[in-house]
Each structure stands twice: as structure tokens, then as C-alpha cells.
Amino acid sequence: MMKFKVSGLVADLMPNIRLIQGSGHFMLNYHADNSGALHTLRLGYCCVTLVFMLLQYGCNFVNLVLERGDVNDLAANTITVLFFTHCITKFVYFAVRSKLFYRTLGIWNQPNSHPLFVESNNRYHALALKKMRRLLYIIIVWTSFSAIAWTSITFVGESVHTTKDPENENLTISEPIPRLLVRAWYPWNAMSGMPHMLTLIFQVYYVFFALAHANLLDSLFCSWLIFACEQLQHLKEIMKPLMELSATLDTYVPKSADLFRAPSATSQDNLIENDYNSKNEDLKGVYSTRQELGGHFRGAALQNFGAGGVGPNGLTKKQELMVRSAIKYWVERHKHVVRLVTAIGDAYGVALLLHMLTSTIMLTLLAYQATKITGVDKYAATVIGYLLFALAQVFHFCIFGNRLIEESSSVMEAAYSCHWYDGSEEAKTFVQIVCQQCQKAMSISGAKFFTISLDLFASVLGAVVTYFMVLVQLK
Amino acid sequence: MVVKRIQAFDLRDVFKTERTLLSLSGFYPQRHQINVPFYFTSALINVVVSYLQLFSMFGQMVVDRKDLSKLTDTLLFFMTHFTFLGKLTNFGYYRQNLLAIEDDLCARIFYSFSEKQLGILISKIGSCNTIAKIFRMSCVLCIIFYSVLPLLGDEKNLPLPGWLPYDTDAFYLETIIFQILSVCVSAYNNSSIDILTWKLIAVASGEMEILKENLRDLEYKSNGDKELEVTKETFGICIQQHNAVIDLVHKIEFVFSKGIFMQFLSSVIIICFTGFQLLVVPMASIQFVFLVMYFFCMMCQVAMYCWYGHEVMTTSDELGKFCYMSNWYDSDINIRKSITIFLEKTKKPVVLTAGKFVTLSLATLTGILRSSYSYFAVLQHLYQEDS
Numbered sequence: 012m013m014k015f016k017v018s019g020l021v022a023d024l025m026p027n028i029r030l031i032q033g034s035g036h037f038m039l040n041y042h043a044d045n046s047g048a049l050h051t052l053r054l055g056y057c058c059v060t061l062v063f064m065l066l067q068y069g070c071n072f073v074n075l076v077l078e079r080g081d082v083n084d085l086a087a088n089t090i091t092v093l094f095f096t097h098c099i100t101k102f103v104y105f106a107v108r109s110k111l112f113y114r115t116l117g118i119w120n121q122p123n124s125h126p127l128f129v130e131s132n133n134r135y136h137a138l139a140l141k142k143m144r145r146l147l148y149i150i151i152v153w154t155s156f157s158a159i160a161w162t163s164i165t166f167v168g169e170s171v172h173t174t175k176d177p178e179n180e181n182l183t184i185s186e187p188i189p190r191l192l193v194r195a196w197y198p199w200n201a202m203s204g205m206p207h208m209l210t211l212i213f214q215v216y217y218v219f220f221a222l223a224h225a226n227l228l229d230s231l232f233c234s235w236l237i238f239a240c241e242q243l244q245h246l247k248e249i250m251k252p253l254m255e256l257s258a259t260l261d262t263y264v265p266k267s268a269d270l271f272r273a274p275s276a277t278s279q280d281n282l283i284e285n286d287y288n289s290k291n292e293d294l295k296g297v298y299s300t301r302q303e304l305g306g307h308f309r310g311a312a313l314q315n316f317g318a319g320g321v322g323p324n325g326l327t328k329k330q331e332l333m334v335r336s337a338i339k340y341w342v343e344r345h346k347h348v349v350r351l352v353t354a355i356g357d358a359y360g361v362a363l364l365l366h367m368l369t370s371t372i373m374l375t376l377l378a379y380q381a382t383k384i385t386g387v388d389k390y391a392a393t394v395i396g397y398l399l400f401a402l403a404q405v406f407h408f409c410i411f412g413n414r415l416i417e418e419s420s421s422v423m424e425a426a427y428s429c430h431w432y433d434g435s436e437e438a439k440t441f442v443q444i445v446c447q448q449c450q451k452a453m454s455i456s457g458a459k460f461f462t463i464s465l466d467l468f469a470s471v472l473g474a475v476v477t478y479f480m481v482l483v484q485l486k
Numbered sequence: 487m488v489v490k491r492i493q494a495f496d497l498r499d500v501f502k503t504e505r506t507l508l509s510l511s512g513f514y515p516q517r518h519q520i521n522v523p524f525y526f527t528s529a530l531i532n533v534v535v536s537y538l539q540l541f542s543m544f545g546q547m548v549v550d551r552k553d554l555s556k557l558t559d560t561l562l563f564f565m566t567h568f569t570f571l572g573k574l575t576n577f578g579y580y581r582q583n584l585l586a587i588e589d590d591l592c593a594r595i596f597y598s599f600s601e602k603q604l605g606i607l608i609s610k611i612g613s614c615n616t617i618a619k620i621f622r623m624s625c626v627l628c629i630i631f632y633s634v635l636p637l638l639g640d641e642k643n644l645p646l647p648g649w650l651p652y653d654t655d656a657f658y659l660e661t662i663i664f665q666i667l668s669v670c671v672s673a674y675n676n677s678s679i680d681i682l683t684w685k686l687i688a689v690a691s692g693e694m695e696i697l698k699e700n701l702r703d704l705e706y707k708s709n710g711d712k713e714l715e716v717t718k719e720t721f722g723i724c725i726q727q728h729n730a731v732i733d734l735v736h737k738i739e740f741v742f743s744k745g746i747f748m749q750f751l752s753s754v755i756i757i758c759f760t761g762f763q764l765l766v767v768p769m770a771s772i773q774f775v776f777l778v779m780y781f782f783c784m785m786c787q788v789a790m791y792c793w794y795g796h797e798v799m800t801t802s803d804e805l806g807k808f809c810y811m812s813n814w815y816d817s818d819i820n821i822r823k824s825i826t827i828f829l830e831k832t833k834k835p836v837v838l839t840a841g842k843f844v845t846l847s848l849a850t851l852t853g854i855l856r857s858s859y860s861y862f863a864v865l866q867h868l869y870q871e872d873s
Binding site (some may be wrong): 027303335338342346349350436437440441443444447449450451459 | 549656796800806807810811814815816819823825829830833848852
């Protein structure tokens with residue numbers, strides 16, 4: 012049997028993957044032992060989870076249809092059904108498109124490397140890992156807290172609903188209903204005793220697992236984005252040393268002594284440091300050649316690196332190859348990040364579109380429900396709870412999508428801010444093509460309909476507030 | 487479409503069906519002047535029938551102008567018919583350019599693909615064919631429902647609302663035949679023009695996909711002058727292909743743009759009115775089913791224009807990215823400068839516009855649906871006030 016070895020993104024995201032598998036998603040890869048019996052067992056677990064989810068969802072839906080007479084109940088039940096629609100959608104979406112997820116997880120299995128930039132690469136990789144773990148903890152805490160809050164609020168207040176008085180058509184009386192987390196229809200009487208206990212436990216399981224399904228997938232998506240952003244940071248950082256290296260590829264090597272009349276070629280750095288610190292107040296508004304052209308001095312110093320070596324560049328062939336390979340590493344790594352982001356978009360774009368569709372309708376209804384809040388009671392708490400949860404979910408992926416856009420468009424700034432004017436023709440054309448490519452920011456789109464950014468979140472929030480204001484006025 | 491060898495593939499065969507259909511109705515331009523009387527008569531019949539139906543419906547609208555639900559009923563079909571005549575006029579006016587497009591599609595530059603890339607092109611055109619079949623099927627179903635509707639009623643109802651200067655009961659059969667004929671003419675020509683446009687746009691976006699692959703797989707590393715010359719020439723061919731595709735898209739836009747603009751304008755109104763009719767008509771009736779089918783046809787029409795336009799836009803947007811994905815860093819300085827000029831051009835995506843006013847994309851589709859819904863809400867409010 013082959014030894015199970017994980018690498019790349021799978022190794023980094025192992026806790027996420029294990030939690031996703033534990034919650035019943037159809038992720039059947041990434042196990043050390045994938046023999047027939049265990050595989051069937053895991054598949055069975057996933058199918059059982061699916062059946063339970065769908066059954067409970069069906070009960071919710073039947074209840075919605077039965078209670079459609081009363082407008083208030085209809086609105087409340089629609090919100091609940093939509094909320095769990097979104098969770099079920101994510102579950103089914105993953106089951107159907109799991110191949111794309113596996114492809115994205117496997118994309119970083121063989122990254123390239125270069126001896127000059129290993130340290131930087133490792134540092135940003137560790138940073139990404141730290142951020143991904145932190146995100147996972149936050150998600151776990153948030154999901155558990157929501158589930159516990161939901162369970163505890165069930166035991167507060169009366170468990171009743173209003174129906175028409177059978178004697179008098181115009182009056183409404185309150186009729187007791189089972190004290191459960193979610194209003195649902197069951198073929199058995201769940202008012203009290205053993206059936207009530209069992210139904211309650213089943214509902215707690217249902218709520219917790221539904222929340223976990225949705226939030227874990229979202230956190231997987233955001234972890235991918237964190238990784239991509241840290242890779243872009245790494246690329247930005249190594250741009251400067253790369254340009255300084257390729258400045259050595261200049262075909263014309265000017266004699267710095269003739270150009271700048273510096274007193275000493277070797278002690279440039281010391282002079283500059285002392286000058287800057289001591290004559291700080293004198294330098295205001297005074298043009299000092301040495302201060303202005305400090306960088307050039309360093310460049311000149313590098314140019315004398317291989318003094319007395321072979322070739323017109325003042326560099327040995329080996330050094331020239333090293334520089335060319337550094338450029339190749341940079342471009343190939345950037346291309347790899349572009350491929351990763353494309354794969355992420357392909358895997359998760361449609362899920363985000365569906366999420367936004369259900370969220371929009373749900374938030375509209377929640378705005379309507381919010382106008383009916385009369386005081387600080389159970390109703391207000393549940394409405395505000397739903398509202399905050401839905402908005403937090405949207406905010407969760409919008410903020411990371413926005414960061415990706417910002418990072419990818421700032422690569423151009425990094426390219427410009429290094430000493431590109433020192434570089435050779437080859438380096439300059441390299442910077443030119445990189446700048447052109449990075450003008451257009453990399454972004455995740457919801458199946459080409461909209462881009463995931465903080466603008467999206469702002470428009471959603473704005474729409475909810477607008478609906479709320481308008482509906483309050485109409486009351 | 488089974489293609490045995492690459493050499494057997496001809497881009498002009500993509501829209502062979504539509505060319506035949508439109509030639510039969512006399513609107514497709516003919517290269518050789520044979521059978522001129524036949525085409526002329528056919529076109530004349532089509533045009534006369536359509537205009538008669540248009541005037542008849544206009545008369546009905548004038549008669550019904552006080553009653554909102556009857557007015558919307560007539561207005562619905564009037565708008566469709568009016569748009570159809572607009573598109574037909576536009577097509578007739580610019581039809582000679584179609585021959586120029588056909589000549590362009592014979593150019594060797596469009597055939598620089600490998601077996602695998604031919605597969606991509608064929609699958610793209612295949613999906614367009616499937617959509618065309620579905621669209622045609624629903625049009626045919628609509629026509630059947632049109633014809634069946636009046637025969638099921640007790641009174642002598644006409645399938646289409648229309649004002650005629652004689653007593654319809656006396657010449658019932660002839661009137662029915664006339665109206666069904668006009669509907670057939672309208673659906674036949676309208677769907678053929680639409681499908682022809684979609685197929686041409688699909689060919690353009692297919693060629694751009696091939697260009698993307700060629701750019702990505704281009705080998706820039708060259709050892710010596712001879713290999714450098716080969717690389718330069720290959721890159722030059724890619725640029726020529728890019729120019730040829732852009733040219734093709736501009737030609738397509740020139741021919742069809744005004745018609746598409748009319749289609750968009752009236753689609754807003756048509757979708758709104760169909761939705762309104764769906765409210766008014768009782769649910770369990772043949773007329774309701776017919777209206778659902780009609781609604782589907784109208785949505786399909788406008789959605790497909792937006793979809794294919796969007797595809798061209800997104801494919802041309804990705805050209806720069808695919809050029810970047812090659813091993814350009816291995817290239818010579820000369821070619822690298824050419825690459826930068828090419829990348830500058832790819833920054834601006836190739837868009838198809840409707841009358842230079844609105845671009846064909848999914849964003850436009852959402853805009854159209856949103857406007858339709860607002861007008862629908864207003865109409866519903868008015869209707870509730872009336873009744």
C-alpha cells in the first residue's frame with residue numbers, strides 16, 4: 012500500500028478538509044486508506060447525512076405550505092426555508108462539482124523554487140498558514156455560537172402560533188405548538204415526552220450541521236484566497252532584489268567615478284548613512300547629489316561585483332543564467348497564481364451566485380420582518396440574529412475577494428517602485444509586460460454576473476437599509 | 487456534424503440551414519443571377535402578408551384603445567410583428583454584406599488550427615445548433631397552439647387579434663388560413679435571422695478560443711537566427727488571426743446591429759406584456775400554456791443575443807492573459823516588444839453593440855429584465871385600479 016503523502020494546499024488545509032469530511036460533505040479523497048470497505052462506509056455516512064438534511068428540509072417546506080394562511084407566519088417560514096435552502100444548495104453543489112474542488116486543491120502540488128528566493132517563499136507560506144488557521148478558529152467559534160444561541164432561544168418565551176378562532180372567524184387565538192428550533196411538520200405528535208425529546212435532538216443536529224456545511228465551504232474558499240494573496244505578497248517582495256540583480260545585465264558599464272565624482276567607490280554606503288542622519292536638518296530643500304543618487308551608488312557597486320570576470324556585462328555566464336532563471340521563476344510563479352485564482356473561480360463561482368440569489372430574497376423579507384419589531388423580545392432577537400448571520404456570511408467572502416483584487420493590482424506598484432531604470436533592456440521589457448498584465452486586477456466573479464468585492468457587500472447592505480426605510484414609512 | 491479530416495471543414499457550412507431557409511423566402515443574397523423570378527415572388531409574398539397583418543392589428547388596437555386587457559393582448563403581437571418587420575427590413579438593406587462575410591470566412595487565416603482545436607470549434611458550434619433546435623421547436627409549438635386555439639372555442643374566434651374590413655364569419659376559413667400563414671412567415675424568417683446571427687457570433691468566439699490556445703502554446707525559445715525567424719513568423723500569424731477575427735466581429739455588427747437594437751427595445755415591452763397576460767388569463771387553459779411557450783420563446787431570443795455577445799467579450803478579454811501564460815520570458819527582445827504592443831491592443835475587449843447604444847452582455851440582459859419587471863408592476867397596479 013502506498014504511503015499517504017500530502018503536499019501543497021492539501022497539507023496546509025488538512026484541518027479544514029477533515030472538518031468538511033466530518034460534517035458529511037461528499038469529500039471522499041485525501042484518506043490514507045481508501046479501500047473498498049472504508050470507502051463504502053464513508054460514502055454511506057455522506058448519503059445518510061444527505062437524507063437527513065433533505066427530510067428535515069422537506070418537513071420545513073410542508074409546514075410552510077400548511078401555514079400559508081397567516082401573512083406573518085408565511086413570511087417567517089419563508090425566511091427559514093430560504094435560509095436552509097442556501098445550506099442544502101452548498102451541500103449539493105459540492106457533491107456535484109467536487110472534481111473542480113479536488114483540482115483546485117491539487118493545483119499547488121508542484122510549485123517551482125529558486126535558491127535566491129526560498130527564504131521569502133517560506134516566510135509568506137508560514138504567514139498564509141497562520142492566517143488560514145486563525146480563520147478556521149473564528150469560523151468554528153462563530154458556527155458553534157450560532158447553533159448554541161439558536162438552541163437557547165428556543166427555550167425562551169411562549170411556544171405558540173396564532174390561528175383563526177374556530178368559533179369566531181374574525182378573532183385569532185393562540186394555539187400551542189411543539190417547542191422546537193425550527194417550525195416543521197412531523198407525521199408524529201411532537202408536543203411532549205419522548206418524541207419531543209428525540210425531535211429536539213434531531214433538530215439540534217440538523218441546525219448545527221446545516222450551518223457547518225455552509226460555513227466550512229465558505230472558509231475553504233476564503234483560505235484559498237488567503238493563500239493566493241500571500242503568494243502575491245511574496246512576488247511583490249522579491250521584485251526589488253530581482254531588479255537589482257538584473258541591473259548587472261547592463262551592456263554598458265559606466266565608470267561611477269567619472270559620472271558622480273564620488274570621493275571613494277567602496278565606502279559609499281557608510282557615507283550615505285552618516286550623511287543622511289547627521290545632516291538631516293540641512294537637507295531640507297537642498298539638492299544633494301549623493302542623497303538623490305544614493306541608489307545609483309549601490310547599483311554601481313553591484314556592477315563591480317564580478318570585476319575582472321568574463322563577458323561584456325562584467326558578469327560570468329553562470330551569474331547571467333542565475334538572473335535569467337530568477338526572472339523565469341518570478342513569471343512562472345505569477346502564472347501559477349493566476350491559474351490558482353482561475354481554478355478557484357471555476358470551482359466556487361456558481362455557488363456564490365446561488366448564495367447571492369437566495370440571500371437577496373431572504374434579506375428583503377427580513378427587512379419586512381424587521382419593521383414589525385415592537386420591543387426587545389424573542390421576535391426581535393430572532394430577526395436580528397438572522398439578519399446578522401446572513402450579512403456576516405456575505406461579508407466573509409466579500410472581504411477576502413476584495414483583498415485579492417487589491418493585492419493583484421498592487422503588483423504593478425511594486426514593479427514600478429523598484430529600480431527598473433537601472434535594469435537591462437531585457438529587465439525593462441519584463442517589467443513592461445508584468446505591469447500591463449497586472450493593470451487588470453484578478454478577481455473572483457459569481458459566474459460572470461458580478462465581482463466579489465466590498466462594493467457588493469455595500470450594495471447588499473444599502474439595499475436592505477433602503478427596503479427597511481421604505482417599508483417603515485409605508486406602515 | 488461529422489468531419490473526417492480537417493480539410494473537409496468549411497466555416498460557411500455552419501449556417502448552411504439558415505442560408506437555405508432564408509434563400510427560400512427570397513431574402514438571402516444570391517451570388518449568381520439564377521431563378522430570380524422565384525426569389526422575387528417569394529420575398530414579395532412574405533412582405534405583403536406581413537404588412538397586411540401589421541395593418542390589421544394596428545386597426546384592432548385603434549378600435550380597442552379603451553380596454554386595457556384587450557389592448558395589451560393586441561399590443562403584444564403587434565410589437566413582435568413590428569420588430570420582426572424592422573429586423574427583416576434591416577436584413578434586406580444590409581444583405582450584400584453577408585456575401586462579404588462569407589468570402590472572409592474562406593480566408594486561410596481562419597483555418598490555422600490543429601485537430602484538437604477543431605474539436606473545440608465544433609463543440610461550440612454544436613451547442614449553438616442544440617439551442618437553435620430548441621428555439622425552432624418552441625416556435626413550431628407556438629404556431630401549433632396558435633392554430634389550435636380558435637378551433638377549440640365555440641364561437642368563431644380568430645387566432646390573432648386583428649381588424650378586417652369584412653365580416654369575418656362569412657370568410658372564416660380564409661381568414662384563419664391568412665392569419666396562420668402570416669404567423670408562419672413571421673416565425674420562419676424571424677427565427678432564421680436570429681439563429682444566423684447567433685451562429686456567426688459563435689464562429690467568431692470559437693476562432694478567438696483557437697487564437698488563445700495558439701498564443702499560449704507558442705514556443706519563444708530560439709537558438710540561432712533561423713529559429714528566431716520562425717518564431718517571428720508564427721507570432722505574426724497570430725496577430726493576423728487577431729485582426730481577422732476583430733474584422734469579422736465588426737462586419738457582423740455592421741449587418742445586424744440595428745435589428746438587435748429594435749429587438750432589445752421591444753423585448754422589454756413584450757416580456758412585460760406577456761407576464762401581464764399570464765396574470766389575466768385563467769390558469770387551466772390552452773391559452774395559458776400557449777402564453778408560457780410564447781414567453782419562453784421571447785426570453786430565449788433576447789437571452790441568446792446577450793449570451794453570445796457576452797461570450798465574445800469575455801473570450802477577447804482573456805487573450806492578454808493567455809499570451810502571458812506562454813514562456814515569453816525566453817523570447818528575444820524584438821519579439822518581446824511586439825508582445826507588448828499586442829498586449830496593449832488586448833486591453834480593450836471586442837464587444838458587439840446593439841445600434842452603438844448598448845453592448846450585448848449578461849449585464850444588459852439583467853437590465854432588460856429589471857425594466858420589464860418595473861413596467862409589469864406599474865401595469866398590474868393600473869389593471870387593479872381599473873377592475
